[in-house]
Amino acid sequence: MDENFIHQLYLDHQRTAELPSPRLVEDWLNRLLQLLFPEYSEEHFASERVFAREFETNALKFLTILDVIRDKLERPASEVQTEFYAGIPAMRQSLMEDATAILNGDPAAKSTTEVIRTYPGFFTLAVFRVANSLCRLGVPLIPRVLTEHAHMRTGIDIHPGATIGRRFCIDHGTGIVIGETVEIGDDVKIYQGVTLGALSVDKSLARTKRHPTIEDRVVIYAGATILGGDTVIGEDSVIGGNTWITKSVAAGSKVYYRE
Numbered sequence: 001m002d003e004n005f006i007h008q009l010y011l012d013h014q015r016t017a018e019l020p021s022p023r024l025v026e027d028w029l030n031r032l033l034q035l036l037f038p039e040y041s042e043e044h045f046a047s048e049r050v051f052a053r054e055f056e057t058n059a060l061k062f063l064t065i066l067d068v069i070r071d072k073l074e075r076p077a078s079e080v081q082t083e084f085y086a087g088i089p090a091m092r093q094s095l096m097e098d099a100t101a102i103l104n105g106d107p108a109a110k111s112t113t114e115v116i117r118t119y120p121g122f123f124t125l126a127v128f129r130v131a132n133s134l135c136r137l138g139v140p141l142i143p144r145v146l147t148e149h150a151h152m153r154t155g156i157d158i159h160p161g162a163t164i165g166r167r168f169c170i171d172h173g174t175g176i177v178i179g180e181t182v183e184i185g186d187d188v189k190i191y192q193g194v195t196l197g198a199l200s201v202d203k204s205l206a207r208t209k210r211h212p213t214i215e216d217r218v219v220i221y222a223g224a225t226i227l228g229g230d231t232v233i234g235e236d237s238v239i240g241g242n243t244w245i246t247k248s249v250a251a252g253s254k255v256y257y258r259e
Helices: 003-016 022-036 048-068 077-086 088-105 112-118 120-136 142-154
Strands: 195-197 225-227
Touching: 022 048, 022 088, 022 120, 022 142, 048 077, 077 088, 088 112, 088 120, 120 142
Parallel strands: 195 225
Antiparallel strands: none
């Protein structure tokens, strides 16, 4: 083996060591979700004191992760940790609303327990809301590690920078793509294969709104593609399956074919 090649690889490994291990981040996430939702937990806690200690341990693990990238943070790692965990009660409430929305939106669902334990859409939303919270706190890289973990597990690709409102319902979910600057209102429901994407992948547009806005109570059926930062789907609209939309749709519309 070429010695110079080995040397360059070694230097790459030394530089990459400044980043937190993806496995460490995923372990932290999985433990957090187990603590937030008993449906994910594999153990019975002997007492509330033991449970509280597990939460403290999870918070310390998160601080360890942040410490690895402390030079890339906008604020001290301890402040980010404190603010993130302070927001967890509201995050869990939002996720319980998502679970209820999925239950109410899927005739096959029998309970929120079933939704939380088995539905890929809910798992992806749980990971997204964690990642989005970190994104808003200015944490780099880790939000993408989290959402790519969910992407690999479920086939649902949601960028952590997207804005998603309350009571979001994903039915089936496989193949859904939601871009970075997408804005989704409340009580929206989308099916498998939906793409909320950009009209252009030109790098110069990176800091612009490239993805569509979906207003409240919109339903988007399987395979629909909606593109463009200026594209707005008005509230209470229904977008039919396999439609291709690059222009705004008025509130209350029913669209079955559109260019």
